[in-house]
């Protein structure tokens with residue numbers, strides 16, 4: 064899975080496994096120890112190498128690739144072939160983080176057999192685990208995948224693949240819906256998930272679910288009581304002007320990139336690049 068040496072050198076930060084690769088038992092033990100887990104998305108080897116060197120515990124090859132990289136308005140158009148390519152790129156660059164790849168819409172809902180065939184492709188591309196969306200109706204698929212040796216991360220709350228039934232990008236689990244969310248969380252834990260993402264869930268509901276489960280919860284817009292947090296890397300790094308309430312920009316990488324491109328173009332136009340140190344003589 065890993066390249067012999069990261070282009071970013073040895074990792075500069077520790078993850079839950081110290082200097083060793085993160086394996087499933089470490090992630091499960093982290094909850095019992097009260098160690099918060101870190102997860103970020105990546106869709107290619109370039110960014111995956113940077114996040115791995117930064118000591119991320121988990122790297123998610125999210126189907127948010129549809130919105131972030133492929134120019135779609137949702138995750139729905141993302142294909143399994145696209146996820147396989149992205150997973151291969153990420154896994155090729157990661158030396159320590161646990162790589163989780165999303166099963167895209169339409170590749171696991173029909174039957175446990177369909178889910179297994181799709182998940183096998185992602186594991187062969189280098190994923191350590193797969194993620195799928197939904198509660199109790201996904202229990203059979205989760206059982207089939209875990210029986211086949213494939214760890215499964217669940218995803219409850221706002222589940223982007225169901226945007227059409229959820230009526231848009233909105234908080235889930237308010238009021239009586241909180242009980243259903245808890246029941247779904249317990250059902251997929253019983254089916255064997257290794258943990259679950261809670262997306263856009265009231266923080267009190269996320270706290271209740273986290274308390275009720277033995278497996279870790281990873282929040283995004285779900286408050287501070289989850290066992291870990293996940294962000295989409297382009298939101299975290301400030302690549303665009305998109306600032307969802309639940310994301311914090313820890314940098315302004317988009318501005319830095321735009322400035323570098325401006326300076327490059329200006330240097331070419333004024334003739335200061337390339338300079339002698341950039342060319343070869345006969």
Ligand code: KIV
Nearest residue numbers: 104125126127260293
């Ligand atoms: O696809 C994705 O990026 C996700 C995260 C929002 C958890 O599922």
